[in-house]
Amino acid sequence: MSTNDVTLGSKAGEKQTVIGRERRMRLPNWLYGWMVPVIVLALWEAASALGLVSDSALPAPSRIAAAFWQLCSNGDMAEHLMMSAIRAGGGFLLGAATGLLLGVFTGLGKWAERTLDPSIQMLRTVPLLAVIPLFILWFGVGEFSKVLLIALGSFFPLYFHTHLGVRSADRKLYEVTRILQYSKLMLLTRLIIPAALPNILLGIRLSVGASWLLLAVAEMMGASAGVGYMIQDARVYAQTDIVFVGIILFALVGKLSDSAVRLAERRCLRWSNTYKG
Template sequence: MSDVTLVSKAGKKKASIGKARRAGLPNWLYGWVLPVIVLALWEAASALGLVSDSALPAPSKIAKAFWQLALTGALADHVTSSAIRAGGGFLLGGATGLLLGIFTGLGKWAEKTLDPTIQMLRTVPLLTLIPLFILWFGVGEFSKVLLIALGSFFPLYFHTHLGVRSADRKLYEVTRILQYSKLHLLTKLIIPAALPNILLGIRLSVGASWLLLAVAEMMGASAGVGYMIQDARVYAQTDIVFVGIILFALVGKLSDSVVRLVEKRCLRWNNSYKG
């Protein structure tokens, strides 16, 4: 068999594989296969009476509750209140973590003085601080935003500090030869080198803000998704509890996807980025 024939057969084989791949599901649909199967089995189990509606309502009933809350406008009000709290806490904690991470990453004195204390505070479970927050700040909006900010602070601080400290020393030598000013050194070397770590810290901080939002809204809020879940628990409205859980999952996933999109656009220059 000649080489030309072998090459021709190999080409046909690759073409057939490519057609088979194109004939399959789009990549974005593969993530929905397992949830759809679980929902179908769940609905079937509810229809056959294998599970109790009071403990585990059927997906159709949860969807009905979701639709009713959306029609009355209560759903939009709760989501808006939660988004404002989570966004405010994330901006406060994230900005503080970013600035302190850069500050301790750049200066040895700042790292020796501040970083050990911050690392020690990072190990304290945030839920243990709730009684203190209530005693000091009450159960108003400030205590909730501050709790979310504290949870958002540590991931961004840690990864920013790590990114600044891990910048290539050879690049520092190049900037000295080119006589970069401190401002140019910060904007042209340090921040771009630390950007992958900073964006990873932002993703983790966004996730932490939504996790702590649920806790914060269960300690005395009058609106929000966490409050909706707590209120539904009191009245044994399990379907609404599931609506709140699904909302947290959807909004959390959406915010994480937005940050990942920013990562891909900001790190196109980085050949080692695999996000």
């Protein structure tokens, strides 16, 4: 064995040792997302313990955790969370289904796009908060007005991205389907939907976020239960810790919903060869 072979072998061994150390030192992927919240909570708790922040305006995380546990133990948390989930889920399903169907419809036909899309795009620019007084006048402050407001907010992101996805399909693939004499159903299921699927899933993620965002607004305009109502009621009685509990609940539930859609996205788009970083 020559000297060069020994040198190359030692370098390869050192390289494998370094790689092994890097793998042992590397944190699990799921842990990276918790680093910033844990650091912020630790600094927050320390500042509250040292009296650097007002306990009435910014209660310590330990006090917020105690309020969270109290709400869970007396059953109020389950009631509020269930009502919020029903409202958000119903509004999202109604708005998303309408947005998906209209997005495919206007994306497929030029006549539908010229006729319907300008009006929808014009309505998209109207602030949803400006529609709330009109909804109250028309439908009152009952459950229907709340679900309809959430549905309206969920409609536009999915409609816009579905329309964009249908229009982004490769024209050459359309020509291939004509040669193969695809029926309308085959064209829809084998070309249009798969080609538009990345945009559709992105629209679903944005619609889910919009539904939780508008849920908070809807529940503050005349509800008797729900996380938004809990926050509003706590504000009246200056219970800042319960307000923070509601905010954290919205953040956690919204994150879980977004993670569920991202999981479905990874499974449905395994064929996608895009840059992952």
